[in-house]
Amino acid sequence: FSLGNYAHCETAGDKELKDFSISRDKKMLIPFIKDAISKVKTPIHIMASPWSPPAWMKTNDQMNHGGKLKKEFRNSWANYYCKYINAYEKEGISIWGISVQNEPDAKQTWDSCIYTAEDERDFIRDYLGPALDNENLLDKKLIIWDHNRDIMVERVRTVLNDPEAAKYVWGTGFHWYNGDHFDAVQLVHDDFPDKELIFTEGCQENGPHIGSWDLGERYATSVINDLNRWTVAWIDWNLILDENGGPNHVGNYCSAPIIVDTRSQDILYQSSYYYLGHFSRFIKRGDRIIECENKTDNLLALASINDKGIVTTIIMNKKDTQADCTYMNGDVALDLCIPSRSIVTLVNA
Secondary structure, three states, X not given: OOOOOOOOOOOOOOOXXXXXXXXXXXXXXXXXXXXXXXXXXXXXXXXXXXXXXXXXXXXXXXXXXXXXXXXXXXXXXXXXXXXXXXXXXHXXXXXXXXXXXXXXXXXXXXXXXXXXXXXXXXXXXXXXXXXXXXXXXXXXXXXXXXXXXXXXXXXXXXXXXXXXXXXXXXXXXXXXXXXXXXXXXXXXHHHOOOOEEEEEEOOOEOOOOOOOOHHHHHHHHHHHHHHOOOEEXXXXXXXXXXXXXXXXXXXXXEOOOEEEOOOOOOEEEOHHHHHHHXXXXXXXXXXXXXXXXXXXXXXXEEEEEOOOOOEEEEEEEOOOOOEEEEEEEXXXXXEEEEOOOEEEXXXXX
16 A cells, blocks of 8 residues: 555665665655654554565566565565664664565565465574574564465464474464454464464455445454454554545555545544444453353354453444343343444443
């Protein structure tokens, strides 16, 4: 969703990255991030995810349409991550974590780069991990996969079953395209309980879908199921887009929780905005997800507890009919009627 392809080192063959620069980011992106940081009381965790190495580092000599990282540039590309992190740190912006590659299994019409599971493992073990270590950046969270749930189990096993690669990895990122596959999230946790899980991208594809109620339900279905399976954070792709679902330099228009009509300057709050609010407003950083026994197939539910012992329970009804249920928490028992196609939040101190 940038206005075009760009890299921080455009000089072909510059293995030492002497021309590395974030000057483009300094024009709009960095001021935007700084403004966001100044508006909130709690620190913002910033994750950086590369979509493509510079064209000159790739086998197809372009940033779009897949291609692979040329072997002779693996060390340069690993150092590129470090230079990026350090450059942002000099601007007063701390990078919380990075992924190895956005959607490494997809040849896209936009910025993309293909890694097999073995490629990702070897790059982490032999290049990226050591580069981060050399720059004293091992405190940055290194996230693998960063693609769909459907084949995440096999991909993660290839990387994390190698202890020399696994020692650099904080956790696994995943997206929601190609089906739900929530069981795969649980399987990854069961196999590697010492590594974290993070949902790193989701959006409604193919346009803005203005006014669609399905948007909110898709978001909440994912958040509830993912967090109930040990996922520690959930990231929406775009918070705000225009009336077309852009701008986007290759026409990959999508929806967002907030749509700004650039013609009328109207601000439209989608169902996804309000559904996400049930989670972001009531479940805060540091809260813990707790088991929530759900004895009906008609409802989805998620519960959390904070350090003050306050329990939050979020219940969603995706059916076209109301659902009657009993909410029980300790000595509290409430008979509830959850309206059709709705989401509700209960806070119990």
